[in-house]
Amino acid sequence: MQFQQLLYFVAVAETRHFTRAAEQVHVSQPSLSQQIRALEKELGAELFSRARGNIALTDAGEALLPLARRILADADTARIEVQELAQLRRGRVRLGATPSLCTGLLPDVLRAFHDRHPGIQLLIEEGGSHDLVRELARGALDLALVVLPLPPGSPALTSVELFHEDLVVVSAAAEPAPGSGDRVHVRDLRDAPLVMFRHGYDLRELTVAACRAEGFEPVFTVEGGEMDAVLGFVRAGLGIAVVPSMVAARAGRDLRVTPLARPGLRRTIALAHRSDVDPPRAARELQRVLLGIGTDQTASVSASE
Numbered sequence: 001m002q003f004q005q006l007l008y009f010v011a012v013a014e015t016r017h018f019t020r021a022a023e024q025v026h027v028s029q030p031s032l033s034q035q036i037r038a039l040e041k042e043l044g045a046e047l048f049s050r051a052r053g054n055i056a057l058t059d060a061g062e063a064l065l066p067l068a069r070r071i072l073a074d075a076d077t078a079r080i081e082v083q084e085l086a087q088l089r090r091g092r093v094r095l096g097a098t099p100s101l102c103t104g105l106l107p108d109v110l111r112a113f114h115d116r117h118p119g120i121q122l123l124i125e126e127g128g129s130h131d132l133v134r135e136l137a138r139g140a141l142d143l144a145l146v147v148l149p150l151p152p153g154s155p156a157l158t159s160v161e162l163f164h165e166d167l168v169v170v171s172a173a174a175e176p177a178p179g180s181g182d183r184v185h186v187r188d189l190r191d192a193p194l195v196m197f198r199h200g201y202d203l204r205e206l207t208v209a210a211c212r213a214e215g216f217e218p219v220f221t222v223e224g225g226e227m228d229a230v231l232g233f234v235r236a237g238l239g240i241a242v243v244p245s246m247v248a249a250r251a252g253r254d255l256r257v258t259p260l261a262r263p264g265l266r267r268t269i270a271l272a273h274r275s276d277v278d279p280p281r282a283a284r285e286l287q288r289v290l291l292g293i294g295t296d297q298t299a300s301v302s303a304s305e
Helices: 003-015 018-025 029-043 059-090 099-104 106-116 129-137 202-213 227-235 245-249 281-304
Strands: 092-097 121-126 143-148 157-172 193-197 219-225 241-244 255-259 266-274
Touching: 003 018, 003 029, 003 059, 018 029, 059 281, 092 099, 092 129, 092 281, 099 106, 099 121, 099 227, 099 241, 099 245, 106 121, 106 281, 129 143, 129 157, 129 266, 143 157, 143 281, 157 202, 157 227, 157 245, 157 281, 193 202, 193 227, 193 241, 202 241, 202 266, 219 227, 227 241, 227 255, 241 245, 245 255, 266 281
Parallel strands: 092 121, 092 143, 193 219
Antiparallel strands: 143 266, 157 241, 157 255, 157 266
């Protein structure tokens, strides 16, 4: 019994026509009929009743059909599994992330992933959540780390919360501490010189919204920078900035980190992909790693509260 014979048998059983079955499996009708006869001889039973051009399954054919379908399905599963394993050796992942996450979270995560799967090419796209959502929608990214909530009118995406992250205030270590010294209230930012990110940064929108909720518009001494530029301006004493705690932890000794007073400011980080397309195997493996990191991060935050 040959695999190809089972494929031809199922095609005839489903179409109930030898010519149409041959077209479906891309062989000539005589070749297909010959293979079916060889299968019947091997099994010692006729599989089809061919009376007056009417093709019907015999009892033996009815018994074989579910078994043949299962064998073909198992073979297809085996092919897919092998291909996906090959993808883990030479695939690629297109990951989008906000600049702060590229600075604070991804270096360690991507290093661990690369050590495990050195053959997978990692393509990283930095951008605000709005931009990353658009890139996901047009198929330019496999996965994206975004800040929730997603913008109104977002395409159909599947998102999983990874963790919540506190925002903190950074200032030059040589300058006076902002606020009371050990805590900063949002209202303390009213008269503080702020170094602000460019438009499109989730951090900009979150900070400005918090200030407006306290009844004032923030004053920017410098605005329009990326994460590294903002930290550099703060080091130079041009003002203070509100940044994620993970970024502040890597900022260095020349920057002072001051927590925000309760209730503080927090952001929710999620991992998103298109709902209508399953990510490729390599991307799913990175997704698994990131979900694990999210669990660890959440546990760490909960333990510190």
